[in-house]
Amino acid sequence: MTSPLIQVSGLKRHYEMGGTLVRALDGVDLEIAAHTFTVVMGPSGSGKSSLLYLLGGLDRPTAGEITVNGERLDQMDENALALFRRKTMGFIFQSFNLVASMSALENVAFPMQFAGVPPSQRNEKSKTLLGQVGLADRSHHKPSELSGGQQQRVAVARALVNDPMLIFADEPTGNLDSQSGVTVMQMLSDLHKSGRTVLVVTHDPRMTRFATNKIFLLDGKVVSEAEYQSATLEPLLGNVGG
Amino acid sequence: MKFSDLIRLVINNLNRRKARVGLTAIGVVIGTGAVVILVSLAIGLQMNANEQLYGIGDLSQIYVMPAYGGEMFIAGPGMGGGGGGGGGEVDQDIKLLTNDAVQELRSIPGVTAAIPRDYMYAMTFITYRKLQGYSGVYGVGTNDLADFGYEAQQGTTALTRSTVVIGYMVAQNFMDPNLRPGQEIPPPPDLYDQQIQMTLLKYDDQGNEIRKNYSLRVAGILAESGSEADFSMYLPLELVKSMNEWSSGTRINYNKTGYNEVIVRVENADKTLEVRDQIIAMGFQANTMLDFVQGINNFYSILQVVLGGVGAIALLVAAIGIANTMAMSILERTREIGLMKAVGATNRDVLSLFLGEAAGIGFIGGLGGALVGWLLGQMLNVVAVVYLAQQAASQGGIPPSVAVYTPLWLPIFVLAFSTFIGMLSGLYPALRAANMIPVMALKYE
Structure with missing residues (x-):
């Protein structure tokens, strides 16, 4: 039996906001196997984005252990985390996070600059990836000249430039129309099928169609699907009944 | 990256x-x-x-004087410490600038010349026709002012007993003493190859005035150097010595009294300070324009x-x-x-x-x-x-x-x-x- 790609135990993320202690994550234990398509579901404030940022090494836990590909992220310094992210992870964000002054091609090539890839290779690889997401003819367009769906496809291409084994997506369809959302979901599914491990944080139920693994979060804790359904549907049913 | x-x-x-x-x-x-x-x-x-x-030539010159007094003092060139050539009482402890000392100065590595210089302290009137002039008069122990690095604008830098070589600005200091207020000042005279009169004055025990005249031909005018030479007249040292002897009524023996001043020329301005320090170590007072330039x-x-x-x-x-x-x-x-x-x-x-x-x-x-x-x-x-x-x-x-x-x-x-x-x-x-x-x-x- 192979060990899981991601292992989390006793994970807590607490912070202060306006004098109140917020328990974004409050004792999470989970395991994610390699080559899976994991969807993390939960209502707003359930801690799903906090979980993604902690697993991606973009935030520090208050307590607990995070092991990714055999490396303890919670014990790494900032420099080691940056290098680990560069080699292992690709990120897709809800608001795309493209650099406005750069063309689509330059945005895709951007992470490779920090990896020391020579310009000719950067250019070639970025063109190939833009072709794969169907934007070969838009490579010299600035983000402001692209639609939301096209921008998110550029972001998907950017997430792939360093050949990461793990793709993290934070609400990737949140700012897209339904058609563009489906296209992006399909792309993420294709990435999973190509052998990558994909973890998507979303409250878009359509995403579960592609998932091989589902994690449900409520109030900073992992719950079963039944508990999640009950907790999220009960108030609605109660209102109907009342 | x-x-x-x-x-x-x-x-x-x-x-x-x-x-x-x-x-x-x-x-x-x-x-x-x-x-x-x-x-x-x-x-x-x-x-x-x-x-x-x-003038850049001055930077390679060192003005050497006996170390009068305990403390060194900075004196401009030509401001002799006084006393030496005048034949007055000399402190036994002071190392004098005798001919042997001059030879010693010449033997310092990097020194190209060590030339004694004395100034004329006799009461003197310098005249050219109706004009009266004012100038420092120096006697130098060389036959040619080229040894100081001076160049002639007109005539020669060579010195003889009957000629004088004058600085670039000397003619400017010749004025008509009878000029009336409001009267236009005439342009400075062209003194080159002209005879000027140098009248020495002294008084005997009864207070009677005694004069002695020298008629000297201006054999050369020096090129402007920006230094004290522009305002000076140069005569052979022996002539100035005899003038000072006449004025003081005593014989001057430089081997006993020492020279007032010796001008040391160094082959290169870069060595000036090094040579200056050696001269001071020998027990003399030594100043150079380089000190002023550095200041x-x-x-x-x-x-x-x-x-x-x-x-x-x-x-x-x-x-x-x-x-x-x-x-x-x-x-x-x-x-x-x-x-x-x-x-x-x-x-x-x-x-x-x-x-x-x-x-x-x-x-x-x-x-x-x-x-x-x-x-x-x-x-x-x-x-x-x-x-x-x-x-x-x-x-x-x-x-x-x-x-x-x-x-x-x-x-x-x-x-x-x-x-x-x-x-x-x-x-x-x-x-x-x-x-x-x-x-x-x-x-x-």
Whole structure:
């Protein structure tokens, strides 16, 4: 039996906001196997984005252990985390996070600059990836000249430039129309099928169609699907009944 | 991140905020331009002062005198310590400038000549026709003033018992004593190859006036040197000695009383101070124009620092502008910083990028400032040189060849300094950017 790609135990993320202690994550234990398509579901404030940022090494836990590909992220310094992210992870964000002054091609090539890839290779690889997401003819367009769906496809291409084994997506369809959302979901599914491990944080139920693994979060804790359904549907049913 | 990628990113990032970078860089242009022009002015003034005050030949001369008194004192050339040649009482402890001492001076490595010089202390009237002149009269122990490095503008530098060689400005000091107020001052006489009268005066025990006349032909006029030679008359030492003997009524034996002064010439001005120190170690007093030049140079060095400091105040204001621009830029690009970190940029990459951008603003401003400062300096130089040349023509003196001088090191230094200042100004904002927590930067609204 192979060990899981991601292992989390006793994970807590607490912070202060306006004098109140917020328990974004409050004792999470989970395991994610390699080559899976994991969807993390939960209502707003359930801690799903906090979980993604902690697993991606973009935030520090208050307590607990995070092991990714055999490396303890919670014990790494900032420099080691940056290098680990560069080699292992690709990120897709809800608001795309493209650099406005750069063309689509330059945005895709951007992470490779920090990896020391020579310009000719950067250019070639970025063109190939833009072709794969169907934007070969838009490579010299600035983000402001692209639609939301096209921008998110550029972001998907950017997430792939360093050949990461793990793709993290934070609400990737949140700012897209339904058609563009489906296209992006399909792309993420294709990435999973190509052998990558994909973890998507979303409250878009359509995403579960592609998932091989589902994690449900409520109030900073992992719950079963039944508990999640009950907790999220009960108030609605109660209102109907009342 | 590779250095070439860093430079490319810095240029791209500066290029995308042209207006703001341009406005910030203008501040640096003003600061660095001010430093360049003010320091150039100070350097120009220093060069001008050196040109005006001292002929370069003088810098290789050392004026040696007996060390009268316990303390050394700085005396201008020609201001003999007094007493020596006059045959008065001599302190036994003082090492005299006898002929043996002169030989000793000549044997110092690097010394090309050691020439005794005495001044005439007899009461003297110098006249040319109706005009009366005023001048220092020196007797020198050489047959040719070329040994001092002096050149003749007219005639010769060679000395004989019946001739005199005079300095460039001596003729200017010949005036008509009977000139009435309001009467136009006649131009200075052309004394070359003319006979001038030197009348020595003394009184006997009964108070009767006794005169002795010497008629001397002006055999040469020295070229302007900017030194005391411009205002002096030169005779053979033996002639001046006999004049002083007549005046004092006593015989002068330089081997017993020593010479008032010996002028030592060094083969190269670079060795002047070294030889001067050796002469002092021998027990004599030794002064050189180089001491004065160094004093002047020290003054102008301080002036350069002060004027550079005035320009640096403008540069300080510009540095605050850079810090402000970078702080604003980092606020606006917080999410971009978060993204950079998410895609694998290390804290050092982020720090380098923002320091590079700040240094880039300093560099652009420094480049502009060095260019503007140099151009303004050139323009000012043309105007000032013309003005100062007119002043020199009307008031006498050597016209300056330069008023504002920008040495090559100055723009290079200013460029490096402004780049460094830019980097320093961007340090705090860049450190803030580098230490941002990625998730906080990504969520920044």
